Structures are given as C-alpha cells and as structure tokens.
Amino acid sequence: MTNIESDEFSIITEGKASILFPKDNAVFYNNVQQYNRDMSVAAIRTWSEIYLEEKEKKARKKHETGTSIAKSKANSFTILEALAASGLRSIRYAKEIPNIDYIVANDFDVDAVDSINRNVEYNELSKELVRANQGDACSFMYQHREYHNRFDVVDIDPYGTAAPFLDAAVQSVQNGGLLCITCTDLAVLTGSTYPEKCYANYGSIPVKGEFCHEMALRILLYTLSTCAARYQRQIIPLVSCSIDFYIRVFVRVVISAAEVKKNCCKASHVYVCSGCKSFYLQPLAKMTEKKFVPMVGPIVNSNCIHCENKFHVGGPIWNSSMHDKEFVQRMLTHVKNSNTDVYGTHARMLGMLTVISEEIDVPLFHSISMLSSKLNCINPSLKLFCSALLNKGYQVSASHVMAGSVKTDAPIDVVWDVMRSWVKLHPVTMKNIAENSPARKLLAVEPSFIADFKIHEDAEPPSRKVKLVRFQQNPEKNWGPKPRASGKRKLEVDDSEHRSAKKPG
Structure with a gap:
C-alpha cells in the first residue's frame, strides 16, 4: 500500500477504483455520473474486442506478406481522457479494461494533475500505464494528429458543450478508433430557447417537441459528422444515449473519402407543425445512379395539411442510424455476463441497452400523450396503439429516450388516422x-381506414415482458450536474471555450 496520508481525503470506491477526494471539495465527485462511467467501460471493452480482432487480422496479413509488426502494438490500444479531473475515469479504465497499452489523463488544472498522480499511486498503478498530463485539451490533441501519434480512444466529458473539442478530437483518434463524447448543455440542445447558441456551437437549430432529447443526439452526431468529413473521416455511431441531464455517444471514426460524400444524404432539416406537432424530415440531398443531387422541396406546404398552422424549421440533424445493432447486442451480452460489483448501475445498463437493441431505425418518435392531447381524447394504451400500426403493416418500437414513446415508419397521415x-x-x-x-381541424377529416386495435403479438417488446428498468428515472434526490469543481489555484478562463473547466468526477 502507498504512504499517502488519507486523513485529509474522503475515499470513494467506484467499480475497481478507490479515489481520494479532498474533504473540502464536495462537488469534485458526482455519483450520478457513475452510470456514464459504467457505460463507458462496457462500450470501450466491447469496441476493443472488435478493434483488436481487426488489428490481429491485419498483423497476420502483414506477416504473411513478410512485413513485421510489433506484437504488443497489435494486441493493445491507447486511451486519451482529455478532461480527466480527479482521474477516476482513467483509473477505472486501467483497472477494468484489458489490453490497454497506456492511458493519458490530461487536465489544464495543475491541482487536478496532482490529484491524478495521487490517485494513480493510491491504486498501485504504474505511472507508465496512467500518464498524468497538464495541458490544454485541444492543443494536446492537435499535437497527436499524425498517424503514428494518434490515440485509439479519445474520451471527451466536459462541463457543458463538447463543441470546442470536436475538431481536435476527430483528428487525434486513430483510423477505426473510438470517440466517447458527452454534452451536458441540454437547455441549448433540446429547446428553442437559445437557438442562436445551439447554431453557434453545433451548426444546427433545435425545435421543441417530445422527441427533443433524440434530436439533441442527432444534432451532436450531425456536428461530429461535419467535423470528421473535413479530414475525409466517416463516423459510425455505435451507441447513442440520452441519460439523465446529458447525452453520451460512442462513435467509430474511419478514414474513407468515398463514404464521407454520402453525408449530404444523412442530414435532414426538420419541419414541426406549431399546432398539431406533426413532423417531417427533409434530407439535404439524395444519391442517384450517377451522382448526388440536391433534394426538391420543401417537403411540406406553407401551412400544415392537418391543422393549417405554420411550421417551425430545425436542423440539420443526423438522419441515419444512431446505433450499430450488432455492437449493441455484443455490449449487452458483455453486461449480462458481468459482475454487478464492477457495474454498480448494472440494472440500468441492462434496461437501456435492451430497449436500444429493440429500437427500429427511424428518426424521432411520437408521444401517445401528446397525440391524445391534440385531439382532447383519452390516451390509448401503448399496446393498443402499437397493435393498430402493426396490424396495418408498419414497424413500431419504443425509444429509450422516453416512456410512452413510439418510433414507427408509418407516415404521419396514418398515425392521425389511427388516432x-x-x-x-x-x-x-x-x-x-x-x-x-388543431383538434377541430383534425377531427373534421374522416379517417381513410378504420384501425384494427386487436392486440398484435409483437406489440409488447421482450424488455417490457421481463420487467427491466427500461427508461430513465430520477437516480436520487437533488440529482443533476453539480457546480464546476474549483481547485486551489484560480484560473482566468474564457468561459466560451471551457478548456480549463473541470467536470464533476
């Protein structure tokens, strides 16, 4: 054991890590974020298995052609935690994820770096395995843009928006590597209160709706895709999660100039009726047999055909897949087979990953309570509403974002006819x-068909049948993001850049 005097510190154990926190700095640790860290450990472990399998195949191929490759490099990977604060996340990675070559735990604050070194020692880890670094996150990532110097995993978990770090992150991650990105500025990403701020940070305008948290995920993915495309890099979302007061995405970055050209087809503007909340997606372009061409539009009239109100226009947003179903299933299997002592939020992880595995691949979703409120009618049960759509031949699923949500490939006309x-x-x-x-105008129209509400066998998903924790609930009293952690030294920081801001945990 180390010689560190622990009387001045509170000892907090999470997963396999035990961390020393100064007793006079209570905001430095946010236990609600344990779920974030648990999901991150599971996602990186799952990705690393795939990544190392790919590296092993390449190594064998090079060996067969007479090209040598260092075995240690073929069987290991590197991680950068760009905003490491206490070092808890990096230490958990070091103790819970196999085959790591080394981790760089970076922070701008000198006191944070001291904390990282202290906690590395306390956990009896090598400073070669977990390397504390004091520096500006963006500058450090820009110094690692060259192929031989990039990281296999880059983790960005700031206080607020991740936008200032994205350009550097997509350049400093290795081909086929993993970006883990958190944004906690949901007041900006999910509503129309600060559209100018959202556009400044992400190049996209949010619109209000029940689906606003999924739209936040799709805005972040759109922004990531545009950042990566500048350097001929394609993003492949593996898992995209709306959790508590933040969003978290796990995205592979692959160099592919040909795939980057398809980005214009993976971005859409969103039209949302100001009255009945019907929504429509307008892709920016489409691919013909010979070339990419701009879409003809707009996809809607100047007034909504259902209630005659005007539309709000949002986006662009990412309109392609938010999850890789094969990856999600592999991650879910890992969590099912894992010790609950490691993942303290094991039940929540199982619930979210199971619902995500069931989500159909269509953008945004409907809320039964919102649809009913627009018609002033009582709510149909989720099972009845889904059965009506399934009996009509359409796909349905829940969204992990919200209870009572329905994702479907049915057009909005069909949805209103069911109602x-x-x-x-x-x-x-x-x-x-x-x-x-809107109710009078909607009900003045006769439905084009009479919906069949007979219970369909697929109307109740497996996750509901086994009573999993399927949707997010308040994890504790007074939960939420804590104030910025403050070190002993006061740093004068331009708040718009967030580079020296430490985050809880």
Whole structure:
C-alpha cells in the first residue's frame, strides 16, 4: 500500500477504483455520473474486442506478406481522457479494461494533475500505464494528429458543450478508433430557447417537441459528422444515449473519402407543425445512379395539411442510424455476463441497452400523450396503439429516450388516422374544443381506414415482458450536474471555450 496520508481525503470506491477526494471539495465527485462511467467501460471493452480482432487480422496479413509488426502494438490500444479531473475515469479504465497499452489523463488544472498522480499511486498503478498530463485539451490533441501519434480512444466529458473539442478530437483518434463524447448543455440542445447558441456551437437549430432529447443526439452526431468529413473521416455511431441531464455517444471514426460524400444524404432539416406537432424530415440531398443531387422541396406546404398552422424549421440533424445493432447486442451480452460489483448501475445498463437493441431505425418518435392531447381524447394504451400500426403493416418500437414513446415508419397521415379511429371508439365532447384548435381541424377529416386495435403479438417488446428498468428515472434526490469543481489555484478562463473547466468526477 502507498504512504499517502488519507486523513485529509474522503475515499470513494467506484467499480475497481478507490479515489481520494479532498474533504473540502464536495462537488469534485458526482455519483450520478457513475452510470456514464459504467457505460463507458462496457462500450470501450466491447469496441476493443472488435478493434483488436481487426488489428490481429491485419498483423497476420502483414506477416504473411513478410512485413513485421510489433506484437504488443497489435494486441493493445491507447486511451486519451482529455478532461480527466480527479482521474477516476482513467483509473477505472486501467483497472477494468484489458489490453490497454497506456492511458493519458490530461487536465489544464495543475491541482487536478496532482490529484491524478495521487490517485494513480493510491491504486498501485504504474505511472507508465496512467500518464498524468497538464495541458490544454485541444492543443494536446492537435499535437497527436499524425498517424503514428494518434490515440485509439479519445474520451471527451466536459462541463457543458463538447463543441470546442470536436475538431481536435476527430483528428487525434486513430483510423477505426473510438470517440466517447458527452454534452451536458441540454437547455441549448433540446429547446428553442437559445437557438442562436445551439447554431453557434453545433451548426444546427433545435425545435421543441417530445422527441427533443433524440434530436439533441442527432444534432451532436450531425456536428461530429461535419467535423470528421473535413479530414475525409466517416463516423459510425455505435451507441447513442440520452441519460439523465446529458447525452453520451460512442462513435467509430474511419478514414474513407468515398463514404464521407454520402453525408449530404444523412442530414435532414426538420419541419414541426406549431399546432398539431406533426413532423417531417427533409434530407439535404439524395444519391442517384450517377451522382448526388440536391433534394426538391420543401417537403411540406406553407401551412400544415392537418391543422393549417405554420411550421417551425430545425436542423440539420443526423438522419441515419444512431446505433450499430450488432455492437449493441455484443455490449449487452458483455453486461449480462458481468459482475454487478464492477457495474454498480448494472440494472440500468441492462434496461437501456435492451430497449436500444429493440429500437427500429427511424428518426424521432411520437408521444401517445401528446397525440391524445391534440385531439382532447383519452390516451390509448401503448399496446393498443402499437397493435393498430402493426396490424396495418408498419414497424413500431419504443425509444429509450422516453416512456410512452413510439418510433414507427408509418407516415404521419396514418398515425392521425389511427388516432381518429380511436376517437370513433372513444368520442370526445366537441363543445369543449375551441373553434380554432388543431383538434377541430383534425377531427373534421374522416379517417381513410378504420384501425384494427386487436392486440398484435409483437406489440409488447421482450424488455417490457421481463420487467427491466427500461427508461430513465430520477437516480436520487437533488440529482443533476453539480457546480464546476474549483481547485486551489484560480484560473482566468474564457468561459466560451471551457478548456480549463473541470467536470464533476
């Protein structure tokens, strides 16, 4: 054991790591973020298995052609935690993830670097395995842009937006490597309160809707894709999660000039009706047999055909897959087979990954309660509503983002006809509905078909049948992001850059 005097510190154990936190700095650790770290350990472990399998195949190929390759490099990988604070995350990675060559735990604050070194020693880890570095995160990543110097995993978990770090991150990650990105500025990403700030940070405009947290994920993925494309790099989202007060994405970055050209087809503007909240996606371009061409638009009239209200326009957002289903299944299998002592949030991990594995691959979702509120009718049950769509031949699933959500490939016209059919079975009192309300205009139209609400065998997903923790719940009293951690030394920082800001945990 080390000679560190621990009387001045609180000892907090998470996973296989035990961390010393100054007793006078309570905000330095946020236990709600344990879920973030648990998911990160599982995601990196799953990715590393795939990555090292790929490296081994390349090594064998080079051996067969007479080209030598260092065995240690073929069987290991490197990690950069760009904003490491106490070093908890890096130490957990070192103790819980096999085959790591080394980890760089970087922070701008000298006190944070002292904390990292102290905790590395306390956990009896080599300073060659976990290398504390004091420096500006972006400058450090820009110094690692060359092929021989890049990291296999780059983890960015800032206080607020990750936007200032994305350009450097996509350049400093190895071909086929993994980016782990967190954003906690959901007030900016999920609503129309600060559209100018969202556009400044991400090059996209959010619009209000029940799907706003999924839209936040898709805005971040769109921004990542544009950052990477400048350097002929393609992003492949593996898992994209909306969790508590933040979003977290795990994305592979692959050098491919040909695939980057397809990005224009993977970005869409979003039209959301200001009255009935019907939404439509307008891709920026499409690919013909010979070339890429701009889309003809707009996809909607100036007024909504359902309720005659105007549209709000948002985006661009990422309209392609947010998850790699094969990766999710592999990660889910790992979590199922793991010791719950390592993953303290094991039940939440199982629930979220299972729901994600069930999600169909369509952008955004509907909320049954919102649809019902627009018609002033009682809510159909989730099982009945999904059955009606399934019986009509469409796909449905929940979204991990919100309880009561329905993702479907059914057009909005079909969705409203299902709801009109429901109202025929459960009539509303028209005298209680205002003359100019969306409900009157929606119900004035006869449905083009009468929905069949007979229970469909696929209306209830496996995750619901086994009673998993399927959706996010308040993890504890007064949960949420804590104030910025403050070191002993005061640093004058331009708040717009966030480079020297330490994050909780």
